[in-house]
Amino acid sequence: xxxxxxxxxxxxxxxxxxxxxxxxxxxxxxxxxxxxxxxxxxxxxxxxxxxxxxxxxxxxxxxxxxxxxxxxxxxxxxxxxxxxxxxxxxxxxxxxxxxxxxxxxxxxxxxxxxxxxxxxxxxxxxxxxxxxxxxxxxxxxxxxxxxxxxxxxxxxxxxxxxxxxxxxxxxxxxxxxxxxxxxxxxxxxxxxxxxxxxxxxxxxxxxxxxxxxxxxxxxxxxxxxxxxxxxxxxxxxxxxxxxxxxxxxxxxxxxxxxxxxxxxxxxxxxxxxxxxxxxxxxxxxxxxxxxxxxxxxxxxxxxxxxxxxxxxxxxxxxxxxxxxxxxxxxxxxxxxxxxxxxxxxxxxxxxxxxxxxxxxxxxxxxxxxxxxxxxxxxxxxxxxxxxxxxxxxxxxxxxxxxxxxxxxxxxxxxxxxxxxxxxxxxxxxxxxxxxxxxxxxxxxxxxxxxxxxxxxxxxxxxxxxxxxxxxxxxxxxxxxxxxxxxxxxxxxxxxxxxxxxxxxxxxxxxxxxxxxxxxxxxxxxxxxxxxxxxxxxxxxxxxxxxxxxxxxxxx
Amino acid sequence: xxxxxxxxxxxxxxxxxxxxxxxxxxxxxxxxxxxxxxxxxxxxxxxxxxxxxxxxxxxxxxxxxxxxxxxxxxxxxxxxxxxxxxxxxxxxxxxxxxxxxxxxxxxxxxxxxxxxxxxxxxxxxxxxxxxxxxxxxxxxxxxxxx
Numbered sequence: 001x002x003x004x005x006x007x008x009x010x011x012x013x014x015x016x017x018x019x020x021x022x023x024x025x026x027x028x029x030x031x032x033x034x035x036x037x038x039x040x041x042x043x044x045x046x047x048x049x050x051x052x053x054x055x056x057x058x059x060x061x062x063x064x065x066x067x068x069x070x071x072x073x074x075x076x077x078x079x080x081x082x083x084x085x086x087x088x089x090x091x092x093x094x095x096x097x098x099x100x101x102x103x104x105x106x107x108x109x110x111x112x113x114x115x116x117x118x119x120x121x122x123x124x125x126x127x128x129x130x131x132x133x134x135x136x137x138x139x140x141x142x143x144x145x146x147x148x149x150x151x152x153x154x155x156x157x158x159x160x161x162x163x164x165x166x167x168x169x170x171x172x173x174x175x176x177x178x179x180x181x182x183x184x185x186x187x188x189x190x191x192x193x194x195x196x197x198x199x200x201x202x203x204x205x206x207x208x209x210x211x212x213x214x215x216x217x218x219x220x221x222x223x224x225x226x227x228x229x230x231x232x233x234x235x236x237x238x239x240x241x242x243x244x245x246x247x248x249x250x251x252x253x254x255x256x257x258x259x260x261x262x263x264x265x266x267x268x269x270x271x272x273x274x275x276x277x278x279x280x281x282x283x284x285x286x287x288x289x290x291x292x293x294x295x296x297x298x299x300x301x302x303x304x305x306x307x308x309x310x311x312x313x314x315x316x317x318x319x320x321x322x323x324x325x326x327x328x329x330x331x332x333x334x335x336x337x338x339x340x341x342x343x344x345x346x347x348x349x350x351x352x353x354x355x356x357x358x359x360x361x362x363x364x365x366x367x368x369x370x371x372x373x374x375x376x377x378x379x380x381x382x383x384x385x386x387x388x389x390x391x392x393x394x395x396x397x398x399x400x401x402x403x404x405x406x407x408x409x410x411x412x413x414x415x416x417x418x419x420x421x422x423x424x425x426x427x428x429x430x431x432x433x434x435x436x437x438x439x440x441x442x443x444x445x446x447x448x449x450x451x452x453x454x455x456x457x458x459x460x461x462x463x464x465x466x467x468x469x470x471x472x473x474x475x476x477x478x479x480x481x482x483x484x485x486x487x488x489x490x491x492x493x494x495x496x497x498x499x500x501x502x503x504x505x506x507x508x509x510x511x512x513x514x515x516x517x518x519x520x521x522x523x524x525x526x527x528x529x530x531x532x533x534x535x536x537x538x539x540x541x542x543x544x545x546x547x548x549x550x551x552x553x554x555x
Numbered sequence: 556x557x558x559x560x561x562x563x564x565x566x567x568x569x570x571x572x573x574x575x576x577x578x579x580x581x582x583x584x585x586x587x588x589x590x591x592x593x594x595x596x597x598x599x600x601x602x603x604x605x606x607x608x609x610x611x612x613x614x615x616x617x618x619x620x621x622x623x624x625x626x627x628x629x630x631x632x633x634x635x636x637x638x639x640x641x642x643x644x645x646x647x648x649x650x651x652x653x654x655x656x657x658x659x660x661x662x663x664x665x666x667x668x669x670x671x672x673x674x675x676x677x678x679x680x681x682x683x684x685x686x687x688x689x690x691x692x693x694x695x696x697x698x699x700x701x
Contacts, residue, residue, distance in 0.1 A: 087611060350602045479633070482576070489576035493626055535611070535618035542571060542603050 019061040026052075027298030042301045043407050046400070049305015063303045065376035068369060070239065072300050074262045076369075077166070078235035079293040080159060081266030082274075082286075085534060088156045088541065089267070095344045095353050096157060099361075100164035103336035107134035108172050110335070114328040115394070119321050125378075125387045128176040132375055133329055133398055135169035136162040137368030150419045152541050154357050158364055166370050167260040171198050173374050177381045202257030205242040206264025209234060213265070214273030222519055224284035227277060231269060231285055232292075238265040259370075275527055278519060280509050282526075300369045304403070307372055308396040321390060322397030329367075329398055337362040356417040364410050366402040371395055425485045429492070432481060436474045443467035494540050501536065505529050563664025565591040566657060567697075570598040570650050578669035579630050581697040587636035591664055595623055596657055599647040616645045651685055658690045665693040 026048055034041045052059045063072075089096070112130030116123050175191050178184055217230045242261035246254030274282055337358050345352035353361075375395035378388045443464050450460025482489050505526065512522035567582035579595070586593040597619055599612065607615065623643045631638065646653045654666060668683055677685075683694045 087607070350605070482633075489629070490626070493622060493629065497622055497625070531614050532618050535614040536622075538607070538611075538615055539619055539622065 015060050019059045022059055023061070023299060023302050024295070026302065027295070031298075040407055040411075042297070043403055045298060045301035046305040046403050049302040050308060050310060051305075052302070053306050053309045054311050059306065061303075061306070063307065065373045065379075068300070068303065068373040068376070069258075070236075070243075072296050072303070073259070073370060073373070074235045074239040075232075075289075075292055075296050076300070077163065077259060077262045078231075078266040078269075079289045080163060081263050082270040082289060084156065084159060084163075084267060084270060085537065086267060086271040087534060087538060088152060089160055092153065092157055092160065092351065092353075094348055094351070095341070096160035096164065098340045098344055099157075099161040099336065101168055103161070103340055104131075104134045104165040104168040104172065106336055107329075107332045108169070110332040111325075111328045114331075115325065118324045119390065119394070121387055121390055122180075122383070124176050124180040125383050125391060128173050128180075128378065128381075128383075129325075129375075129391045129394060131169045131172035131176055132371050133325070133367060133395060134172075135166045135367065135370045135374070136365045137370060150360075150414060152537065154360060154419065157353065157357060158361060161361070163263050164260075167199065167202065167257050167263060168195075170259050170370070170374065171195050171257055173377075174198070177378070177383075180382050182382065198255065198257050199260055201245060201254075202242045202260030203264045205245065205256055206238050206261035206266075207268060209238045209241065209261070210265035210268025211272070214268050214276060218269070218273040218281070219276035222278055222281070224278070224281040227281045228285045228288045231273075231289070234265050234269065235262060238262050275530055276523075278509070278512060278523060278526065280513065283509070304369060304372055304399060307376070308400060313393055313396070318390075318393045318397070321394050322401075325394040325398050326401050329365075329402075333362055333365045337365070356419055359417060360410070360414060360419065363406055363413050366407055366410075367395075367399045368403065371399055425481070426488065426491070429478070429481055429485075429488050432474050432478045436471055436478070439467045439471045439474065443471070490543065494536065494543070497536055498533070501529055501533050562590045563592075564594055564661050565589065565665050565667060566594045566596050566654065566661070566663045567667045567669060568596045568598065568650070568654050569669040570600045571603040576626075576630075578667075578697045579626065580634070582667040582669065583627075583630050583634055583638060584636055585665075585667060585695075585697070586638045587634070589665070591638075592640035593627070593638045593642075594657070594661065594663070595627055595641070595643045596654065597623055597643070597645045598650050598653050599645065600650050601648075604647065612647060616647070620645045651682060651689070654686055655689050658692060663690075663692060665695070666690065667695050667697045669697055 027045065030044045030048060031041060034044050039047075108127060108130040110130070111133060112123070112127035115121050115129055116126035119126070121129065172195070175194055179191075213230055213234045218227050221227055221230075238261040239258035241248070242256040243258040245256050246252055274285070277285070341353050341355075341358045341361075372395060375392050378391055381388065383391075446455070446460045446464040446467065449455040450457050450464070455463075482492075508517075508522050508525045508529065511517045512519055517525075565582065565586040567579065567586075569578070583593060599607075599615065599619075604612065604615070620643055623645070627641050627643060631641065644657065646657075657663070658666065666686060668679055668686075679696055683696055686692070686694045
């Protein structure tokens with residue numbers, strides 16, 4: 001063994017490990033800091049990444065395009081689809097596919113044409129840019145949605161569109177890049193054929209593997225650790241099998257869409273597999289994916305900042321191209337969201353996308369890691385260095401603009417449109433409820449201390465009385481508040497029912513663990529509770545839709 | 556819960572979801588003032604629920620019945636008035652047909668329409684007028700200000 005080489009390798013490994021540790025510690029620190037300042041977590045990470053890029057020796061990690069696409073993207077897509085209920089997705093499948101397929105194709109060629117005409121980039125490179133920049137990134141927007149409590153339907157629309165348009169943009173990008181290779185050409189007929197094979201193959205791989213894991217592993221193996229590990233293997237495995245499908249059968253050029261495979265397998269596990277598991281497994285699996293997503297998500301946004309190396313970019317030389325690119329994506333996004341939205345409203349009047357939702361979908365069309373990774377892939381293409389550099393800088397500019405400008409203003413737009421669940425009277429209700437809960441806890445503690453003789457019983461009684469008086473006042477406040485805002489009563493009813501169903505699920509899990517009931521009985525009951533929760537989700541969604549948001553009044 | 560008619564039955568109708576708190580409270584008070592029993596008729600109407608498959612509809616019906624029963628009890632406990640009998644019925648189908656059918660079967664005395672403001676392409680005012688014609692009952696609209 002060559003000891004010098006081994007030592008050099010160890011040293012390199014340690015540097016990389018140290019860089020990962022720095023990034024994770026930074027992510028944790030930023031997560032704490034953003035709780036105190038009004039900056040979105042993802043935006044803060046990008047800013048820190050931009051700063052780190054000025055100190056290349058501090059964080060020495062080379063995240064290639066393949067690494068971003070193959071290592072970071074699959075778990076994010078898988079986790080997102082894991083929580084996407086098929087019933088909700090199916091209900092809005094028509095607008096989602098219109099935006100994802102029609103919108104992405106239109107965006108690809110419209111942006112491509114503008115860039116070709118105004119920036120002077122060759123046609124196929126311009127189309128490749130149009131494709132990669134059409135992939136909207138749901139991650140940042142969904143994070144806002146969760147904190148603001150917007151309706152599930154809006155989340156599903158935004159998430160569904162971005163999950164499918166990622167895949168479509170990827171396929172369109174690959175076709176444009178392949179067509180640029182010497183001896184190749186770009187024909188519409190063959191492009192559509194390739195698109196159907198690549199997309200359909202990816203879906204088939206994802207559905208097959210997802211079905212196998214859901215029906216065989218998750219349904220028959222009752223071990224939370226094994227099942228969770230299998231879900232991780234599925235997320236990466238479906239991506240790899242689809243991308244390298246040809247290798248399995250000795251056909252070098254046969255590749256399917258890994259992104260669509262991950263989306264399909266995640267949907268299968270989320271909608272079939274999790275129903276087949278025990279409550280313990282479901283909780284373990286969901287916690288695992290929550291932590292993994294936080295870690296990967298943090299790395300993705302730090303890497304975006306690191307990759308957009310402002311130190312090496314001549315801003316004055318590129319500012320016009322970046323401005324044209326930003327204008328192009330804003331213009332085409334406008335046409336896609338409002339144009340396809342209007343067409344869909346004619347086709348499905350009962351499921352039309354409210355105008356307020358369309359405003360959020362327009363301004364919430366952020367671009368992120370997938371656009372960046374695809375742009376970096378161009379370094380391996382047959383385009384000239386100058387063209388690749390122009391496309392890269394435009395991509396950096398658009399990604400930064402959408403994250404730093406749109407990403408920081410979307411929450412204001414959501415609040416202005418009245419789509420935020422956290423309105424003043426709702427906050428007031430929560431404040432009163434929190435007061436009741438806290439005072440009750442205080443009274444119970446006084447009772448406990450008095451009962452144990454730690455406090456004089458007369459003192460404990462007096463303090464308990466004081467607490468009870470405060471609880472009574474708070475209950476009166478709550479009653480008055482409901483009289484003034486009767487719609488809160490239904491919201492509270494739905495929330496209380498959801499809490500009760502979660503408590504029922506925990507109780508079932510406890511009974512299985514203690515051996516009071518068998519695993520089979522526990523599973524049956526868990527499935528029943530899962531179904532009830534799904535029904536409750538739907539009732540809540542339809543109820544929210546019936547309370548037309550203010551922004552929809554003009555529709 | 557069995558219906559015990561004193562001066563007949565008031566049917567409170569909601570569609571498209573869970574209804575609205577203010578409308579239900581108004582209907583409850585109206586039933587109490589008129590010494591009528593209260594039937595909460597929730598309808599899963601095609602404009603809002605046609606996209607669901609039959610198995611899921613059954614789940615939604617069960618869950619909605621549970622929720623609305625709890626909601627009626629909540630309103631009853633909060634009110635200083637007393638309705639002698641309440642029940643919750645969840646049906647699927649067109650709103651007007653379901654209301655007319657239940658009114659005929661139960662011999663209702665009055666109908667109160669709750670949320671929301673439209674039924675498909677029909678306004679709630681038009682629906683109320685149509686129900687008056689078909690049932691010959693007093694039909695009012697409650698809680699729209701909420």
